[in-house]
Amino acid sequence: QVQLVESGGGLVQAGGSLRLSCAASGFTFSMYAGGWFRQAPGKEREFLAAMSRSGGRTLYADSVKGRFTISRDNAETTVYLQMNSLNPENTAVYYCAAAPFSRLQVVGAPSMYSYWGQGTQVTVSS
Numbered sequence: 001q002v003q004l005v006e007s008g009g010g011l012v013q014a015g016g017s018l019r020l021s022c023a024a025s026g027f028t029f030s031m032y033a034g035g036w037f038r039q040a041p042g043k044e045r046e047f048l049a050a051m052s053r054s055g056g057r058t059l060y061a062d063s064v065k066g067r068f069t070i071s072r073d074n075a076e077t078t079v080y081l082q083m084n085s086l087n088p089e090n091t092a093v094y095y096c097a098a099a100p101f102s103r104l105q106v107v108g109a110p111s112m113y114s115y116w117g118q119g120t121q122v123t124v125s126s
Contacts, residue, residue, distance in 0.1 A: 001025075001026045002025075002026040002027050002115050003023075003024070003025045003026050003117075004022055004023070004024050004096050004097070004098060004115055004116060004117035004118075005022065005023045005025075005117055005118070006020060006021065006022050006094065006095065006096050006117045006118065006119060006120040007020070007021050007022075007023070007120060008020040008021050008120065009094060009120030009121050009122045010121075010122070010123070011123045011124075011125060012086055012122070012123070012124055012125070013124070013125050014086065014087050014088060014124055014125065014126050015085060015086065015087075016086055016124070017082070017083060017084045017085075017086065018083050018086065018122060019080060019081070019082050019083070020036070020080065020081040020083065020094055020096070020120060020122075021078055021079075021080055022034070022036075022078060022079045022080070022081075022096030022117055023076075023077065023078050024077045024078065024079070024098060024115075025077065027098070027115065029074060029077040029098070030053060030074040030077075031053055031100065032053055032098040032099060032100055032101070032114075032115075033050055033051065033052050033053050033098065033099045033100075033101040033105060033106055033107070034050065034051050034053075034070070034072055034079035034096065034097070034098055035047070035048075035049065035050040035051075035096065035097045035098070035099065035106075035107075035108070035113055036048040036049045036050070036068075036070060036079075036081045036094060036095070036096055036097075037094070037095045037096075037097060037110060038090075038092035038093065038094045038095065038122075039092055039093050039095070039119075040091060040092040040093075043092075045095070045110050046061070046063075046092075047061050047108035047109070047110065048060070048061050048063075048064050048068060048081070048094075049061065049064065049068055049069075049070040049081060050070065050106040050107065050108060051070045051071070051072050051079065051106065052101065052103065052104045052105060052106050053101065053103060054103045054104060055071075055072055055074070056103075056104055057104045057105075057106050058070055058106065059106040059107075059108060061108070064083075067083065067084050067085045067086075068081060068082065068083050068084070069081070069082040069084075070082075079096055081094070081096075083122075086122075086124045087124055088124045088125065088126045089124075090122065090124050091122060091123050091124050092121075092122060093119040093120065093121055093122075094119060094120050094121075094122050095116055095117055095118075095119045096116075096117045097110070097113035097114075097115060097116045097117070098113060098114060098115040099112050099113040099114055099115075100114060
């Protein structure tokens with residue numbers, strides 16, 4: 001059974017940091033690129049960051065460049081999102097996803113991702 005399970009969300013003050021984790025199981029994680037997205041109430045799902053299956057290439061949305069960092073540990077079948085300098089506009093449900101891309105391919109389009117987690121809530125207070 002394919003599963004992606006996010007953790008690490010919660011309530012944080014503006015300017016603070018959180019580290020999200022996404023544990024994968026039920027498929028060969030090392031053959032999939034990993035991505036992070038978020039969705040705020042009333043808004044479309046927004047791409048944040050992606051990392052190729054090899055870990056050799058990353059892609060970030062302009063809105064999070066320099067503040068968010070994606071990483072992965074294939075041995076632990078986990079992808080991470082380190083989020084720094086958070087602000088109230090970052091409040092949303094954060095999702096991880098996996099896609100069967102080629103070794104160095106990264107894509108930001110949600111439709112290209114095959115597997116999704118259930119999401120974890122991040123709330124940033126002012």
